[in-house]
Amino acid sequence: MGAIVAAVALFAAGTGATGTASAAYPGVAEWYAQAQEHFTNTAKAMQAVVDAIKANDIDALRSACSAVHDEQTVGLQAHLPTPDPALTAALQSEIRDFHTATHICMSLGPNSSPADLDQADSFTQQAIDDLKTVNDILVEDLS
Numbered sequence: 001m002g003a004i005v006a007a008v009a010l011f012a013a014g015t016g017a018t019g020t021a022s023a024a025y026p027g028v029a030e031w032y033a034q035a036q037e038h039f040t041n042t043a044k045a046m047q048a049v050v051d052a053i054k055a056n057d058i059d060a061l062r063s064a065c066s067a068v069h070d071e072q073t074v075g076l077q078a079h080l081p082t083p084d085p086a087l088t089a090a091l092q093s094e095i096r097d098f099h100t101a102t103h104i105c106m107s108l109g110p111n112s113s114p115a116d117l118d119q120a121d122s123f124t125q126q127a128i129d130d131l132k133t134v135n136d137i138l139v140e141d142l143s
Contacts, residue, residue, distance in 0.1 A: 027083035028141040035079040042071040042098075049105070058108060065105035072098040087137045094130035097123050 048064035072095045081088040101123035108116060 025082075025084040025087075025141050028087065028138070031079065031082045032138060032142065035076060035082075038071045038075040038079070041075065042068055045071060058110070061108065062106050065102040068098060069102035069106070072102075084137065084141055087134065087141065090130055090133040090137055094127055094134055097127035097130055101127055 045064050045067035049061060049068065052058075052060035052064050076091065077095055080091060082091065101120050104116065104120040104123065108120070
């Protein structure tokens with residue numbers, strides 16, 4: 001699940017966004033201040049996913065995937081829409097892809113096939129690509 005390791009690195013880096021919101025979407029800074037905890041908590045849960053994979057601990061993996069799911073599909077979703085329609089669209093894609101990846105992850109077990117792992121990894125990679133888009137939009141909106 002190489003995509004998961006990449007996601008942790010991206011989350012750990014944060015958005016790098018500072019400053020005030022652009023004139024086009026002045027409410028983004030306030031939105032981000034309220035939603036930021038879900039990005040932080042997702043990063044922690046993604047690190048737990050990596051740790052569980054390294055330890056080959058399926059129960060810990062399911063638990064960590066559940067935490068990612070809840071931060072994205074419950075926590076972050078509750079903060080939508082954002083003041084920026086492009087940011088909202090990118091976040092909806094991110095949340096949808098994390099939702100799919102984490103449900104696959106939570107269903108993994110001793111009888112899971114390599115194809116199951118590949119499918120989870122594929123959706124995780126899509127979520128990471130969405131996250132990169134979210135990051136780029138946030139950097140622009142908050143600079």
